[in-house]
Amino acid sequence: MSKPLKQIHLAAHFPGVNNTTVWSDPAAGSHIEFSSFAHFAKAAERAKFDFLFLAEGLRLREQGGKIYDLDVVGRPDTFTILAALAAVTEHLGLTGTINSTFNEPYEVARQFASLDHLSGGRAAWNVVTSWDAFTGENFRRGGFLPQEERYSRAKEFLATANELFDSWHGDEILADQATGTFLSDAKAGSFVHQGPQFDIHGQFNVPRSPQGRPVVFQAGESDEGREFAASAADAIFSRYATLEAGQAFYTDVKSRLAKYGRHPGDLLILPAASFVIGDTDEEAEEIAHQVRRQQVSGATALKHLEFVWNRDLSSYDPEGPLPEVDPLVSEEHISRGRAQVRMYRDPVAVAREWRELAEANKWSIRDLVINTGNRQSFVGSPATVARTINEFVQADVSDGFILVPHITPGGLDVFADTVVPLLQEQGVYRTEYEGTTLRDHLGLAHPDQRRAERAAS
């Protein structure tokens, strides 16, 4: 007997503050006006997506000591924009990236519980962690956290927030006008948490929200990050959207669940994925190539090379050959405020490899950056893209994808209008929302149900 078809989960990532987003296209609109967010969210809801996803960065990126000016810069406050989007959507989940280093559990728990109430059970939290003093300069405590403690901070932060969410059970508010009893229990919301990161106690002041707890996402890829996700997350936002890498990541993470008493369906793997759609596969390939050239201007190519070389390369011609000089290996890095720089562990070797590639292919600096950069995840006609996505999900590359369009705010429309109907025809994607909460969309149990199951077993 063949395996039953998996249902595909799809979500939309609002185009980010990086060079995937093409701001120079005539179709590119505002990245900050609410109308852009509303347009994007409504397209996602029209396509019956599970949720909208927002990234976050708490300090503007710098390179060579100056604010990085080549990508989209500027974004809204995560909680505020998600609460406003709850007013213009009915079903769409609302996932926000919120940092566990530069926040406090009591405040974040009240914000997520409030968002969950105000959206009727659609809130999700992508828990990220950082340690850098660079970002810390914007906050009360500065860069207080050693790098090796960032996951212990994140774990304890999430555990503490869960204690706060669970401090109300959902049956305390009687609001009995006749007898005058508002609360059934004067101690509702009581909590005590004592740990290395947080020593807090008192009463939480937001009663139990529809989902009990927000859905929890995790995005780290290190061994520690995977273990954190396996122990505590409902979904992973990963970057492995290709066949082999996706399957390897999927198998690895899902195999870690059993030791926490969890089932494979308790943790969804949802990689970020870009796409280009054309009338034909050939046309899509052509557009995809143009988009990659738009994403990597000459100026962007030089800046990208600087990540590896860790030197000021502004005097080089992006249409010319790669620098002969070797990368500068140093604790100090030319780029600050982005995670990408950690990808190059041996920059001298990368530089050597790139020089060889460029020479063999007669590539300029810009050609090299375009050709070694990430290719779009899905390129083709609507039929090709729909087929590939379905094949990937059935082959356990993932449980679905978080789609990242390169145009704001209309980049999702073509996917919603052409690919989604084909997935629906194939019976692997919903035609209507069946539930009301994000947990319903993702097929995740309510935390109270899990607790009851554990108590019964």
Place this chain on the structure above:
Amino acid sequence: MSSSPHSHLHLAVALDGTGWHPASWREPVARPRELLTAGYWADQVAEAERGLIDFVTIEDGLGLQSSHHGAPDGRTDQVRGRLDAVLVAARIAPLSRHIGLVPTVIATHTEPFHISKAIATLDYVSTGRAGVRVQISARPNEADHFGRRTFPPFDLADLASPAGQERLAEHFDEAADYIEALRRLWDSWEDDAEIRDAATGRFIDRDKLHYIDFEGGRFSVKGPSITPRPPQGQPLVTSLGHQTIPYRLIARGTDVGYVTPQDAAEARAIVAEIRAEQEAAGRADDTVHVFADLVVLLDDDQAAAEARKDRLDALDGGAYTSDARIFAGTAAQLADLLEEFAAEGLTGFRLRPAVLGHDLPRISRDLVPELQRRDRFRTAYQAATLRGHLGLARPANRYAAA
């Protein structure tokens, strides 16, 4: 710069739970089971907008509500539990068109960097109708929710002592720093910083983004904000005060101060004190509105309003008292009182409906028409932004080259 005749009064409505009387939730109109839903708040704001009100404020706190100033009270017969006020305001913003939205934030325990971008974003989602009410918290139990600072117990009587004044000054100094950090962050992007210059590949002109380098007693903030300058440039900053130290904050940092005079003479004295502080702070030329807070019970005759208060007091087991004057009477009588107070230099009022479901419609449907008949209130919204409603110009950016 005023968009309305000078004689017009400004009105704000303070939203809190089912209303300001602690027994308000017992009233049939109260909807106490809906306090955690968006629909409840949308309806309140729609009713206020129907009355052409300048703005609503939304109360908040970082602990359970309490009838004691300094500690939880363990009571189960009053409304307890609430939603984050900034999120409520954001949730309502797309559903309203004209009215200003002014949530409360607690300066003592929150991050100015986060709140600055939250209020800037509220300004974007409301297209220029955002403000913020900055409050301090000296409560030991709320500090324990954060575990970063420990505050000794206090009650209001202690605040008059030298030690109490010193403590109050520390909290308000921190709030002043907080407001300064918010304001600098809002200005940390010049309006035309986004250039999208395809020729050079630059999305922004980084010379138009500014480090704020704020160094305060309790925190420092580098900047710039991650959020571009909001539509109003500077969203409205407001604060409540009952004595000299908070009056100084109002004078130095805010656009609107809420005060609690019991009579006209006290209103005159408070306005004079704030104006003097304003001059001392070098802000004599800036518009700082001073609004009187009033708890209101409105009915067709005074006896009915007073009887309603008595009935609510009986339900709560004691007479309701407030920092603000409690008014019970008709809309015409309230209009008389507002005119009397306005003659002492107050430019507006923040009305706290005793029972939201009863007294807010009375404000929008009885009081407002009464004031309109007297040519003391707008008959239509005249401006597109909250600053505009209040006759405040869009301010120049402090970092922009002149």
